[in-house]
Amino acid sequence: MQDSTLHFSKTGPIHLPKDGRPVDVQVVNLVKNFGKNEAVKGVSFTIGKGEIFGLLGPNGAGKSTTINMMCGYLEPTSGDAIIDGISITKQPMKVKRLIGVVPQEIALYKDLKAMENLEFFGELYGVPAKERKGRAEELLQFVGLYEHRNEPIKNFSGGMQRRINMVIALMHRPNFLLMDEPTVGVDPQSRENIFDTIEQLRDQGTTILYTTHYMEEAERLCSHIAIMDEGRIIALGTLEELLAMRDQTREVQRPHGLQELFIQLTGKTLRD
Amino acid sequence: MKNLWYIAKKDLLQILKDRNSLFFLLLVPLVLIVVVGFAFGNLFGNGSSQITITVAMSNQDSGEVGKAIVNALHVNTDKLKITVNQYNDPSQVTNQVANNTNVNAGVVIPAGATAKFVAAAQTGVAPKDLVQFYTLPSNNDARPTIVQNIVSQVLSSQFAGISAVGQVNSVCHQPANHCAQSSINTQTIAATVGQASATGGTAAVQSLTAGKAVSINTFDQLVPGYAIFFALFGINTAAGTILQEKEDGTFRRLLIAPVNKYALLGGKLLAQFILTLAQLTFFFVVGYFAFHLNIGSLPAVIALLIGASFAATGLGILLVSAVKTRRQLSAIVPLVVLVTSAIGGAWWPLFLEPTWMQQIAKIGLTAWAMEGLNGVMIYGKDFLQVAPDILGLLAYGIICFVIGTRLFRFLQKTA
Numbered sequence: 178m179q180d181s182t183l184h185f186s187k188t189g190p191i192h193l194p195k196d197g198r199p200v201d202v203q204v205v206n207l208v209k210n211f212g213k214n215e216a217v218k219g220v221s222f223t224i225g226k227g228e229i230f231g232l233l234g235p236n237g238a239g240k241s242t243t244i245n246m247m248c249g250y251l252e253p254t255s256g257d258a259i260i261d262g263i264s265i266t267k268q269p270m271k272v273k274r275l276i277g278v279v280p281q282e283i284a285l286y287k288d289l290k291a292m293e294n295l296e297f298f299g300e301l302y303g304v305p306a307k308e309r310k311g312r313a314e315e316l317l318q319f320v321g322l323y324e325h326r327n328e329p330i331k332n333f334s335g336g337m338q339r340r341i342n343m344v345i346a347l348m349h350r351p352n353f354l355l356m357d358e359p360t361v362g363v364d365p366q367s368r369e370n371i372f373d374t375i376e377q378l379r380d381q382g383t384t385i386l387y388t389t390h391y392m393e394e395a396e397r398l399c400s401h402i403a404i405m406d407e408g409r410i411i412a413l414g415t416l417e418e419l420l421a422m423r424d425q426t427r428e429v430q431r432p433h434g435l436q437e438l439f440i441q442l443t444g445k446t447l448r449d
Numbered sequence: 450m451k452n453l454w455y456i457a458k459k460d461l462l463q464i465l466k467d468r469n470s471l472f473f474l475l476l477v478p479l480v481l482i483v484v485v486g487f488a489f490g491n492l493f494g495n496g497s498s499q500i501t502i503t504v505a506m507s508n509q510d511s512g513e514v515g516k517a518i519v520n521a522l523h524v525n526t527d528k529l530k531i532t533v534n535q536y537n538d539p540s541q542v543t544n545q546v547a548n549n550t551n552v553n554a555g556v557v558i559p560a561g562a563t564a565k566f567v568a569a570a571q572t573g574v575a576p577k578d579l580v581q582f583y584t585l586p587s588n589n590d591a592r593p594t595i596v597q598n599i600v601s602q603v604l605s606s607q608f609a610g611i612s613a614v615g616q617v618n619s620v621c622h623q624p625a626n627h628c629a630q631s632s633i634n635t636q637t638i639a640a641t642v643g644q645a646s647a648t649g650g651t652a653a654v655q656s657l658t659a660g661k662a663v664s665i666n667t668f669d670q671l672v673p674g675y676a677i678f679f680a681l682f683g684i685n686t687a688a689g690t691i692l693q694e695k696e697d698g699t700f701r702r703l704l705i706a707p708v709n710k711y712a713l714l715g716g717k718l719l720a721q722f723i724l725t726l727a728q729l730t731f732f733f734v735v736g737y738f739a740f741h742l743n744i745g746s747l748p749a750v751i752a753l754l755i756g757a758s759f760a761a762t763g764l765g766i767l768l769v770s771a772v773k774t775r776r777q778l779s780a781i782v783p784l785v786v787l788v789t790s791a792i793g794g795a796w797w798p799l800f801l802e803p804t805w806m807q808q809i810a811k812i813g814l815t816a817w818a819m820e821g822l823n824g825v826m827i828y829g830k831d832f833l834q835v836a837p838d839i840l841g842l843l844a845y846g847i848i849c850f851v852i853g854t855r856l857f858r859f860l861q862k863t864a
Contacts, residue, residue, distance in 0.1 A: 248705050251860070273707035280705075284698035286459070288466045293459075300455040301706040329466075345702075 201226040201384040202247075202353055207256035209242050216242045218408040219256065224353075224401070229375065229385040231399030233392070235443050238405040240388045241281065244355050247386070248278045260353050274302065277346030281357040283338045287331040291322060291341055294330060295348055302349035316344040320374060336367025343371060347378070354378065354385045360394065372398065392436040406443045452708045456716025457723065460690055464724060470686045474728055478679040479735065486671050486740065502531045502592045505545035505555040505583075507538065512563020514607055518556065518580065521603045522596065531596065539581075546583045554593040555583030556600060566604075570611035580604065610643030668740035673822040674795040676732035677815050680725045680761055681786040685779055687721035688765030692775040710859050714766070721765050725758040745825040749832040749839075753821045756842030760814040763849030770856035789813025798823055817841040 202224040209217040217239040224230040234240045245251040247258040249269040258265045258272075265272045285294055295313035304312060317323040320340040322333075330338060343359055356375070360368045375398060379385060389395055395402055396416055404412040404419075412419055464470055504522055508515040524531040534552070536542055542555040558580050569576035580600060584593040614635040621628030691714075694700035703713050733754070736742040744750055768785065772778050790796060792806055793815025799807055800823065810816035821838030824830035 250701060250705050270707045270709075273705065278702070278705050280698055280702060282698040284702040286463060286699060287697075288463050289459075293462065297455065297459050298702075298706065301452055301703070301708055303707070 201228075201261060202230075202386070203259040204243070204247065205257050205259065207243060207246055207258065208254045209239075209246055209251060210254045215408055217246070220405070220408075220410055221256075222403050222410060222413060224384055224386060226384055227379060227382045228401060229379050229387055229399045231395035231402040232386060232388045232405060233390075233395055233402060233439060234388075234405035238443075239408040240405055241357060243405070244278070244357055244386065244388065248276055248355055249273050274349065275351060276353045276355060277349065277351035279343045279346045279354065279356040279359045281359075281361065283335075283342045285330045285338060285341055285345070288329055290327050290329055291317060291333075292326045294341060295345060298345045299348040304349050312348060316347055319347075319377075320344050320370060336363040336370075339363045339367055340370060340374075343374065352384060354383055356385060356387045358389055359387075360389065360391065392439055404439060404443070411443075450712075453712045453716040453719060456703070456708075456713060457719035460687065460717060460720035461723060463690065464686055464720070467686070474679060474683055474686065474724075475731060478675050478732065482668070482671050482675050482732075482736075482740075485675075486667050489667065500529050500592065500595070502529070502553045502596060503551050504531060504533050504596055505536060505542045505549075505552050506533050506558075507536045507542045507556075508558045509539070509560040510558045510562040511560070512566075514563040514566050514579075514604070515558045517603050517607055518558060518600055521599050522556070524599075529595070531599075543583055546585065553584075553590065554596040555581075556596070557581040557583070566607065567611055570608055571615050573612060573615075575608055606643035606646045607639075609646035610639030610641070613642035614638045666741060666743055668736055669743050669826045670798050670823070672732055672736035672740060672742055673826065674790075674797075674819060676729050676736075677757060677793075677818050677822075678786065678790045678795040679732075680728050680757065681764070681790070681815070682782065683725050683728055684721070684761065684765040684768060684786075685782050687724045688717065688762070688769045689775055689778050689782075690720075691717050691769050692772070692778055696775060704859060714854070714857065714859075718762050718766055722758050722762040725761045726754060729754045729758060743826050745829055746831050746835075749825045749830070749835050750822065752832065752839045753818060753825070753835065753842070756821075756839045756846070757814060757818040760817070760842045760846040760849070763846035763853065764814060766853035766857065767849040768853075770853045770858075785813075789815045792816070794819035794823065798827070811841070814842060814845050817845060 204220060204222050207217055207220045208215070220239070220243055222230070232240050232243065242251065246253045246256075247260075247265060249265050249272060253266060257267075260272045261275055263272050263275070286297070289297070292310075292313050295316060296309050299309040299312060314323060314326065317326050320343070322337060322340060325333065325337065330341060333341065339359065339362070343356070346354060346356075360371055363371070372394075375385060375387070387395070387399060399416070401413070401415055402419060403410045506519065506522070508519055519533065519535075522531050522533050534545070536545070539557040539559075542557050545552045546555040562579055565576055565579060582593075582597055582600065584590075617633055617638055618635075620626060621630070621633065691700065694703070704710060733742065733744075733750070737744060764785075768778060768781060772781060789810070789812070792802070792810040793799070793813045794802070794807075794810065795815050799810065799816060799819050802810070807816065807820075817838050821835040821842075824835045824838070
């Protein structure tokens with residue numbers, strides 16, 4: 178990445194990367210107020226095509242609100258998100274067809290079978306009827322749940338439900354995938370399966386925004402990382418750039434990984 | 450529109466998979482209708498049922514009075530059947546009345562009753578306490594009264610006959626009169642006068658009819674009443690899924706999808722409407738074939754069921770908008786349903802209630818639906834005559850929809 182300015186101030190401006198990457202997602206000065214509470218205070222970043230972008234931050238930092246604005250669930254107070262050249266504030270329905278969202282909570286119909294869940298969301302996203310069943314079966318094979326396709330979700334383990342929760346967002350082959358802590362509460366095997374899926378998606382050209390509290394996940398998956406706190410981005414860059422800049426700024430020893438940097442940046446105060 | 454149907458279809462599929470809900474929405478009402486129908490079959494005036502009475506009788510009299518009472522109590526018609534169990538000992542009669550719940554009344558005719566009766570008739574003063582009549586204390590049952598009336602009627606006619614004979618003899622024995630004693634048939638005079646006194650009044654009154662007969666099959670009230678009652682409980686199952694989805698996070702997922710939010714809400718409500726209409730139709734079809742419901746005007750009944758389903762759907766969105774969680778909805782739905790059903794005529798005919806209560810009941814959709822359904826099925830009204838009720842249901846639904854959609858919050862509060 179060239180000519181990108183890394184930034185650690187909680188109040189200063191954010192400089193967008195100008196590294197010549199083909200930009201797929203542009204978030205421009207997003208602001209969200211809930212009454213007097215400013216949840217997001219002017220967040221801007223770009224994500225290159227086929228890139229996994231990590232959005233990290235403690236609880237209440239504004240990550241989920243940012244994602245909610247990017248996917249059209251919440252209307253921004255100001256600012257915009259441009260997905261594949263289309264504005265979410267101006268053409269939300271068009272953008273919604275381009276994006277897939279993996280929510281933090283397991284949002285599935287537990288009484289319905291795995292296939293029924295996938296086919297229902299396929300219907301809503303306009304997947305043609307003749308392709309729907311095949312696409313659902315393909316995705317179930319992708320995450321190793323094809324054998325369980327006719328079982329109700331309530332019979333699935335937490336890890337299996339997480340995998341279904343993820344592939345539902347892929348039914349309509351989205352260009353841009355927003356993943357909000359997709360590995361919470363899963364066993365190592367299911368987590369590994371989710372990582373493999375994400376890496377395959379990236380290799381196929383899907384752009385991904387990934388939020389997590391697990392720093393090792395961001396280190397493994399993300400090519401660029403933004404750290405948010407109190408509604409702002411306080412650090413942005415590749416892992417190496419973040420760590421290197423941190424060393425220069427603070428004139429302290431290089432932290433052993435992102436976890437240490439994260440704590441140094443956001444502090445040890447407990448968040449609600 | 451496609452998305453609206455996809456959402457409705459998914460909701461209906463979920464309901465079909467929920468066997469507990471189906472059991473509660475379909476089977477429980479049917480069982481209740483059958484039990485209540487047979488338990489209170491006569492309560493609403495089922496015209497085809499026969500009143501049955503059992504009388505414990507001890508006739509110690511060897512004369513005409515005892516015989517006449519016993520004969521009069523042997524009744525077996527379409528409307529009334531009296532069974533007389535005879536006992537030699539009068540104490541057995543009181544014992545039967547006191548201890549046998551099948552015995553409705555007891556009659557003891559003491560020895561020499563006829564002789565005392567004749568002696569009293571000579572004086573023209575009716576004898577007192579001649580026949581003993583027994584019932585349970587504080588008994589409000591109408592059946593002992595029927596028996597008592599029959600016994601009283603027999604004694605009155607006997608008294609009139611015997612008094613008439615006495616009067617004839619008295620006139621003949623006056624000095625200026627000459628009667629051939631052999632020409633005076635005392636038995637014929639007594640029988641003729643007695644019969645005349647018993648039937649003359651009845652014959653003088655001509656029984657006529659005006660208007661249509663009110664034919665009430667108990668199930669004509671019970672099936673619509675319980676169908677509406679349980680259809681309202683369906684709000685918990687169908688409209689309640691909106692709150693369930695909010696709690697489960699799937700509602701957010703639907704809002705993120707490229708679906709118009711009103712199509713999303715419309716799909717949910719379409720499922721509620723279809724479920725309610727299917728439920729009502731199921732009860733009416735079963736009622737028609739199993740309980741011989743008097744449907745009356747079919748178009749009117751169909752319009753009333755559609756109107757009731759629409760109003761129930763409107764009530765669903767209103768309640769869902771007014772509460773925040775499914776648990777709150779589960780608490781408020783029974784309250785609303787029980788109150789509106791009680792005063793709205795779901796459990797007993799609306800016309801049995803005082804007028805003021807019938808007016809208050811119109812705050813619930815049950816009263817509109819039951820007024821219309823009673824009108825069609827019991828009073829034989831046609832479509833136009835129940836049109837105000839159909840329009841009332843539609844207006845009720847529209848008002849609920851307008852308020853409900855205004856109050857409805859698509860997004861949950863986010864910190």
